[in-house]
Amino acid sequence: MSQFENVTLVKAANIYFDGKVTSRTVLFADGTRKTLGIMMPGDYEFGTEAAELMEIMAGEMDILLAGESEWQTIKGGESFNVPANSSFKLQVKTVADYCCSYL
Amino acid sequence: MSQFENVTLVKAANIYFDGKVTSRTVLFADGTRKTLGIMMPGDYEFGTEAAELMEIMAGEMDILLAGESEWQTIKGGESFNVPANSSFKLQVKTVADYCCSYL
Numbered sequence: 157m158s159q160f161e162n163v164t165l166v167k168a169a170n171i172y173f174d175g176k177v178t179s180r181t182v183l184f185a186d187g188t189r190k191t192l193g194i195m196m197p198g199d200y201e202f203g204t205e206a207a208e209l210m211e212i213m214a215g216e217m218d219i220l221l222a223g224e225s226e227w228q229t230i231k232g233g234e235s236f237n238v239p240a241n242s243s244f245k246l247q248v249k250t251v252a253d254y255c256c257s258y259l
Numbered sequence: 260m261s262q263f264e265n266v267t268l269v270k271a272a273n274i275y276f277d278g279k280v281t282s283r284t285v286l287f288a289d290g291t292r293k294t295l296g297i298m299m300p301g302d303y304e305f306g307t308e309a310a311e312l313m314e315i316m317a318g319e320m321d322i323l324l325a326g327e328s329e330w331q332t333i334k335g336g337e338s339f340n341v342p343a344n345s346s347f348k349l350q351v352k353t354v355a356d357y358c359c360s361y362l
Contacts, residue, residue, distance in 0.1 A: 158270055165263045165285055168316055168356060169297055175354030178297045180283060182268055194272055194281045194297065213271055251278030255270060 160184070173200060179256070188258070195252040203243045207259040211235040215252025220245040263287070276303060282359070291361070298355040306346045310362040314338040318355025323348040 164183040170191065171178050177200060179193030195215070214232040221236075222243045230236055232253075238244050240259075267286040273294065274281050280303060282296030298318070317335040324339075325346045333339055335356075341347050343362075 159286075160268045160270060162265055163268055165266055165268055165295070167261055167263060167295065167358060169295070171297075171317070171354060171356065175297060175299055178281075178354075178356075180295060183262075192268070192270065192272070192283060194274075194278060196278055196299070214274075251274060251281075253272040253274065253281075 160190075173198065176200075190258065191256045193254050193256065195246065195248045195254065197248050197250060200246045200248065201243060202246070204238050204240055207240040208238045209235060209257040209259060210238065211255045211257070213253040213255060215248065215254075216250045217246050217248040217252055219247075263293075276301065279303075293361065294359045296357050296359065298349065298351045298357065300351050300353060303349045303351065304346060305349070307341050307343055310343040311341045312338060312360040312362060313341065314358045314360070316356040316358060318357075319352045320355055321350040321352070 160182060162185060166181040169178045169180055176196040176198050179191040182190045182192060212230050212232055212234055216231045218227040218229050219236060220227045221238060263285060265288060269284040272281045272283055279299040279301050282294040285293045285295060315333050315335055315337055319334045321330040321332050322339060323330045324341060
């Protein structure tokens with residue numbers, strides 16, 4: 157869907173890596189949560205608590221999930237899953253617009 | 260307020276200046292609209308159609324409104340107004356988190 161309706165949006169941004177990665181938190185009536193964010197080109201590593209579905213709406217990046225040895229290329233329109241209590245590395249090539257769902 | 264409730268959030272980001280300025284559009288039940296955005300350090304110029312209230316939640320910048328000759332310094336917690344059909348220049352010094360209301 158192109159927009160989320162009847163949601164609660166936290167006004168202040170989440171800011172990481174000196175602003176090169178930022179997101180806004182969206183709360184849904186069913187108790188679930190997503191973040192909508194932007195990643196500037198660069199190399200990052202993130203840890204997870206909940207499992208995550210990362211939907212890349214625009215941009216291009218290579219990702220490496222913990223325990224894997226091969227980087228995967230992910231482009232706008234594609235997505236990837238990250239297990240709970242894990243981590244992943246990203247090499248963002250072009251400005252990325254993403255939606256992260258906490259599962 | 261720290262969060263917006265019962266709003267519609269457009270999923271895709273608005274991306275300007277190669278991603279150095281990005282925002283998300285929030286639609287309210289009363290028909291009004293705001294954007295929540297991030298500006299990375301840099302120099303920018305924006306035009307307005309509707310008048311805007313720019314609330315700076317975090318960061319620091321100097322601004323110059325069209326027709327004025329003196330730059331003003333705006334810091335997190337401060338805001339400024341821009342007239343309709345006008346423009347303004349920004350020199351963003353530190354990563355800025357903003358809320359723009361279209362009046």
